[in-house]
Amino acid sequence: MDLNPQKSLPADNLYKFIAIFGLALFVTAFFIPDSYNKKMWQYRNEVMSEMKFREESITGSINSADKYIKNISEITEKCYKDLAGGENKYFVQVYNEKMQFCNDQQKKTIEFFDDYISTLEEVKNEGGEYYEDAFSKMDQSSQRYKKESELLTKICLIAGFFLMLFGFIAWYFRTQRYLDWILRERGEKFIRKNMFEVCEDKFFEWLRKKINRKK
Numbered sequence: 399m400d401l402n403p404q405k406s407l408p409a410d411n412l413y414k415f416i417a418i419f420g421l422a423l424f425v426t427a428f429f430i431p432d433s434y435n436k437k438m439w440q441y442r443n444e445v446m447s448e449m450k451f452r453e454e455s456i457t458g459s460i461n462s463a464d465k466y467i468k469n470i471s472e473i474t475e476k477c478y479k480d481l482a483g484g485e486n487k488y489f490v491q492v493y494n495e496k497m498q499f500c501n502d503q504q505k506k507t508i509e510f511f512d513d514y515i516s517t518l519e520e521v522k523n524e525g526g527e528y529y530e531d532a533f534s535k536m537d538q539s540s541q542r543y544k545k546e547s548e549l550l551t552k553i554c555l556i557a558g559f560f561l562m563l564f565g566f567i568a569w570y571f572r573t574q575r576y577l578d579w580i581l582r583e584r585g586e587k588f589i590r591k592n593m594f595e596v597c598e599d600k601f602f603e604w605l606r607k608k609i610n611r612k613k
Contacts, residue, residue, distance in 0.1 A: 411573055417565025424558030427551045434547035441539055 411569065413565050413569035413573060416564070417569055419564055420558045420561025420563070421556050421563055422558070424562055427554035427558060430551045430554065431547050434543045438540055438543045441534055445536055
């Protein structure tokens, strides 16, 4: 084991690694709720986009049906106007044809209205079921994300705290305090050695001065 503290790294000791890992886990716990909130809002946006797409699809179908009905109404109205203008017997055949055409258009209109109403009811039921199911899923997902977030946050806080506490305590009492003791012993030896050398040098210097004075 290298006793030089300048060369030691935070993860070169098991206890340091445990302490740092616990600290990271403890800090991570504070970011978990925000992460789960982002996840929940992302899911909500996906559901809302799907609902908007279905709504636009339904609106497009209704607009197409309205245009079709308007077109049939215009054709029927024009047909009746043309019939009202035919007074001569020469136009009897044309009159009959136009009358038949108008009757056919009326039948088509009635049939279309029946299908249109049935389609609207189906779309309404389908849309209502989808919206109800979508909001139910959003609520369930929200509750699930909330529970998962709270559980994971508690686990990270508790586990991180105890790992951090154990790591730092074990690191100090089983490693660091011995390193401090060794460094203190080295420092004391270094001081004593230097003090002895300084005193020795001063003594010999004083002795040489005395001898030189006597000469």
